[in-house]
Amino acid sequence: MIETIQPRHERLWRAWQDGSWDFAAYELGNLKGAFNRLGHAHPTQGNISLPDMITSVTEQPFNELGTAIQSKDGAAFAKAYTDLTDACNSCHQALNHGVVEIRVPNRTSTSDLGGTSAPRN
Numbered sequence: 001m002i003e004t005i006q007p008r009h010e011r012l013w014r015a016w017q018d019g020s021w022d023f024a025a026y027e028l029g030n031l032k033g034a035f036n037r038l039g040h041a042h043p044t045q046g047n048i049s050l051p052d053m054i055t056s057v058t059e060q061p062f063n064e065l066g067t068a069i070q071s072k073d074g075a076a077f078a079k080a081y082t083d084l085t086d087a088c089n090s091c092h093q094a095l096n097h098g099v100v101e102i103r104v105p106n107r108t109s110t111s112d113l114g115g116t117s118a119p120r121n
């Protein structure tokens, strides 16, 4: 996940900061693809279907991000990005990986990883 999902989540935010809507659309596609591959690679997590879990938490924010990018609507993008970040965390909490805290990057830290061990870049 750290190789495929996390950097794309972060780059999506950077694309929005830079106003690069084309790049945001590209990274959104990559992020969706990464989740699809993850679901195929790990069909179950414990006794939960990972693809179902992915769909249930990410479908709505992905749709909203797609619409925001298409209409170049920065405010809608910000809201949908926060919803997506909540989706990351709700799955981590549901699957006992609550220590992996994902957040919306900000001006002082462009990293999306919370906690003290988060890489800074």
Ligand code: HEC
Pocket (backbone or CB within 6 Å): 001, 002, 003, 005, 006, 009, 045, 050, 053, 054, 057, 058, 084, 085, 087, 088, 089, 091, 092, 095, 097, 100, 102
């Ligand atoms: C459907 C459930 C689910 C969703 C949604 C989800 N994750 Fe995860 N995530 C996991 C599980 C399970 C693990 C622990 C297993 C692993 O490391 O692959 C994990 C681990 C991680 C890790 C720890 C690093 C690693 O790979 O060891 C990072 C970083 C991460 N997720 C980022 C994200 C981000 C960013 C999002 C949202 C864009 C997200 N995750 C959404 C299930 C999910």
